[in-house]
Amino acid sequence: MSLQLDERLAETGTRFRIFPQPRFLLKADGSGPLFPEPEVVTVSVAPDDIQPGPADDRMFVVDAVNKLPYSRFFRPPYTGSTRPAVEPGEDGHFTHLDPAGREFSAATMYATVRRVLDIWEDYFDHRLDWHFESDFSRMELIPLIEWDNAQSGYGFLEFGFGRTANGTIDHTRPYCENFDVLAHELGHSIIFTEVGVPSNPAxxxxxxxxxxxxxxxxxxxxxxxxxxxxxxxxxxxxxxxxxxxxxxxxxxxxxxxxxxxxxxxxxxxxxxxxxxxxxxxxxxxxxxxxxxxxxxxxxxxxxxxxxxxxxxxxxxxxxxxxxxxxxxxxxxxxxxxxxxxxxxxxxxxxxxxxxxxxxxxxxxxxxxxxxxxxxxxxxxxxxxxxxxxxxxxxxxxxxxxxxxxxxSLLLRPHNLHDCGLSTSRPADDATRAVFPHGVTTAVAANASRKGRTTAARSRKT
Ligand SMILES: [Zn+2]
Known part of the structure; x- marks a missing residue:
């Protein structure tokens, strides 16, 4: 996103705070997190157009209660019980949330996905439609389920937590606050939309x-x-x-x-x-x-x-x-x-x-x-x-x-014989020859016998 557009959005959009990198990344001397403070980012949606959740016309956060991960048999939309939707502050922005709280995580997930979409829609210079638009108009974002994994799927992103050394869920490492992981998963959606999928089973x-x-x-x-x-x-x-x-x-x-x-x-x-x-x-x-x-x-x-x-x-x-x-x-x-x-x-x-x-x-x-x-x-x-x-x-x-x-066929040279342009009878000698590097030239009518022999030999190699 250009600096000029970023400055414009700062005037009209809605502000959030997110950590550029996970808080568990530490300084080399171990004295604390590498990025101790969240940075203010502005998403393109105006405060009046953001609903509690947060939610807008492209995506919405659902903080699900006791939800199992989606699977082949369990798909969106989520219809179970949820925690209350996160509300903006009095100024219409979401910068008031305490980074230690669950609401901060939910808002971070929305702001990250929205911000990355804003950035890439600007580079594409058009709206990036969802590849699942035939079934859902908005992407479902589920921030904190009890799972030591995360997944993106058809119509949703749902995120759990990292793993401790002994294999249990590490609640200090919520994936939904990991900018790299969220942006990477949104990248897959962009490729599904813009490049599509192979259509031939072979x-x-x-x-x-x-x-x-x-x-x-x-x-x-x-x-x-x-x-x-x-x-x-x-x-x-x-x-x-x-x-x-x-x-x-x-x-x-x-x-x-x-x-x-x-x-x-x-x-x-x-x-x-x-x-x-x-x-x-x-x-x-x-x-x-x-x-x-x-x-x-x-x-x-x-x-x-x-x-x-x-x-x-x-x-x-x-x-x-x-x-x-x-x-x-x-x-x-x-x-x-x-x-x-x-x-x-x-x-x-x-x-x-x-x-x-x-x-x-x-x-x-x-x-x-x-x-x-x-x-x-x-x-x-x-x-x-x-x-x-x-x-x-x-x-x-x-x-x-x-x-x-x-x-690759691109690497295969085409000689005169391949192109049907070689001379097989003396009467054909007066013709034009097209060489592989694209130079077109006239072949002398009285090409020497030696020349034709050389051409014949080179065809065999
Ligand atoms: Zn991936």
């Missing part, structure tokens, strides 16, 4: 599965970069060096954050199998690297880092010594320039948000491959930015080993 949907998980994570990462406190923490810890390979040791305390662990991964296609979470990592890495490269491009353009530092800090791994030097150079460049680095990062964030929205909006789910996604990203970049970042995208994907699958 489609193994291996890359489709990886794309779904990657998209959930990217939905969350981009949304997370809308918290001032999170962006500040990320830049202060890394000094703007967002190089992802071997990056987890540089993000320090933030390395316990789920989305940061996913974004700062060094996996290539040859490192992963077909399990969707594992397979998502090279794709997420390639797309996050693209954002980092665009960020660095702006830093160079603004004179904040040198072109030389940018060249040295590509996503290609260097020696340990190089990485230390790069880190030191970033630290020197960042000193006193936090505001400028922040602006450059938010520009790159918004480029990525729009790029993904256009890309997802054009993908077909059927027999989808990562190579299709790469090409859709290149097309989206041409449509949005005149193709300014084509080479960045190509290089980030090449490093992750994402390209056409080895058996």
């Amino acid at each position: 489609d193994q949907a291996i890359d489709y599965g990886g794309m779904h998980e990657s998209s959930g994570d990217l939905t969350a990462i981009v949304a997370l970069l809308h918290f001032d406190s999170f962006v500040g923490h990320l830049l202060n810890t890394t000094r703007g060096n967002l190089l992802t390979v071997n990056g987890l040791d540089r993000v320090g305390e933030l390395s316990d954050s789920r989305e940061i662990r996913v974004a700062f991964n060094g996996k290539r296609m040859s490192d992963v199998g077909e399990q969707p979470h594992e397979r998502s990592l090279p794709l997420t890495g390639a797309i996050f690297d693209t954002m980092v490269e665009v960020f660095q491009q702006t830093l160079v353009a603004e004179g904040l880092i040198t072109a030389d530092l940018r060249d040295r800090s590509t996503h290609l791994p260097g020696s340990a010594e190089d990485l230390d030097l790069i880190d030191a150079d970033f630290a020197a460049a960042y000193r006193g320039k936090k505001k400028e680095f922040t602006e450059a990062l938010l520009l790159a964030r918004d480029y990525l948000g729009r790029l993904l929205a256009v890309t997802w909006g054009t993908l077909s789910a059927d027999f989808l491959t990562y190579h299709d996604i790469l090409r859709a990203l290149l097309r989206a970049d041409r449509a949005l930015d005149g193709g300014r970042n084509q080479q960045i995208i190509r290089e980030c994907f090449a490093w992750r080993e994402i390209g056409p699958v080895p058996t």
Whole structure:
């Protein structure tokens, strides 16, 4: 979401407080939570249009009593008993709620899902309809059931709690307050709406599965970069060096954050199998690297880092010594320039948000491959930015080993014989030949016998 729109919404929307990251993430010295205070966020719905729950025309919270998780046989809508709906304060906003209370958790769940939807509807530049709209008009949000798990399903999100070391329910870790988890699950809904599902039973949907998980994570990462406190923490810890390979040791305390662990991964296609979470990592890495490269491009353009530092800090791994030097150079460049680095990062964030929205909006789910996604990203970049970042995208994907699958027909050359253009009789010699690289030329009528022999030999290879 653009900064301008965010400022406008702050005047017209409804305010909530949410924690950017779970309260159980601790500072490295153990002295307390990494994000001790909730941050005020404004959702696009005006106070007059929000009902107790909280609820609006797209979603509503139901704090169910003694509810079992939904299953194949037990589906929404929930009709059992509920706790009272959470009411706004006298000013119409929900910032009055005590973070220690159950009502805070319920309001957080609504505000998180609504905020992430607002952010992505802005990037898509249109309303994101629910994939379950043929049955339900609104998404049912169930915040705190007695369950050591969470799930998103057809028409609902229902969340329980984390698990203690000995396997019991950990009531200090409600999933509904976990921004990353909620945003990731909403990302799945966005992909169901915008990309759909494979329609052919013969489609193994291996890359489709990886794309779904990657998209959930990217939905969350981009949304997370809308918290001032999170962006500040990320830049202060890394000094703007967002190089992802071997990056987890540089993000320090933030390395316990789920989305940061996913974004700062060094996996290539040859490192992963077909399990969707594992397979998502090279794709997420390639797309996050693209954002980092665009960020660095702006830093160079603004004179904040040198072109030389940018060249040295590509996503290609260097020696340990190089990485230390790069880190030191970033630290020197960042000193006193936090505001400028922040602006450059938010520009790159918004480029990525729009790029993904256009890309997802054009993908077909059927027999989808990562190579299709790469090409859709290149097309989206041409449509949005005149193709300014084509080479960045190509290089980030090449490093992750994402390209056409080895058996792809795209890789098969077409020689004259395949195209029915080769000469079999002397009388055919005076014709036109189309070469694989697209150059059209005339073949001399008196092509030498040696030339034809060479062509015949090359067909066999
Ligand atoms: Zn997922």
